[in-house]
Amino acid sequence: MPKIDHVTPSRQFLQPGEALWEARDYHEYPDLPLVPAHLRAPRKRPPGAKGLLGKLSDILDKASQPSGGATTGRPSDSRLLNNRLVDNRMTRAAGNAAENLNEAQENIEDALDDAANRALFGKTMEGSWSSMAGRFLVQVTNAGGSPRHQALTDRRLFVLTDQATGWREREPELEVAVQIQLSNIAELRPRPRMTFPRGRFDLVFVDGSWLALCCSFQEDMQAMVTAFHRR
Helix, strand or coil: CCCCCCHHHHHCCCCCCCCEEEEEECCCCCCCCCCCHHHCCCCCCCCCCCHHHHHHHHHHHHHHCCCCCCCCCCCCHHHHHHHHHHHCHHHHHHHHHHHHHHHHHHHHHHHHHHHHHHHHHCCCEECCCCCHHHHHHHHHHHHCCEEEEEEEECCEEEEEEECCCCCCCCCCCEEEEEEEEHHHEEEEEECCCCCCCCCEEEEEECCCCEEEEECCCHHHHHHHHHHHHCC
16 A cells, blocks of 8 residues: 655645655544534535535425414314323423433443543543643644644644545645644653554643644654654
């Protein structure tokens, strides 16, 4: 299988006089924290194109609206019976108890999933959403597309995302998803033996926060780390 070229795409985004040290694949590390909804940017859509999901939503909205000629009649006996049943205190209490049990079970399942993921992948981020690590992850998430390349230069580390996503094959549409100046990076810390996959390294910022990044292969991760520490 031919090796994917990460150098050529990254060179297109170099600034005047900037030297490229390393360019490798960006593999999103599993179990990264989800960016809260209030920090997420609206999804990008081409102007004038609603897309299939938008059209389906319109169809469903119209189907759910009552017809103009509908009239409000006397409720049937079955509906009256249902209302009495819902209004019954015993019924409401039983419903609340069942809901609480379901919620407790879901909380237990979530806790078990979190523990299993932590054992497999380790801790993936340190710092609040206002920290350098938090802002880095927010920017990658809000850039959209599929992150493909990460590059290290004599000035910065940047990630390129491909906006040409979907089921149709298209030419890549690369954009800079996020960049961080070298002066803001304290360390690229390799973590190959502690967690899976082996291409993990931690991007450690000068404010003490850090974030798990990853390459598909350990040798690519090691190349990024070595280039940083040789500067």
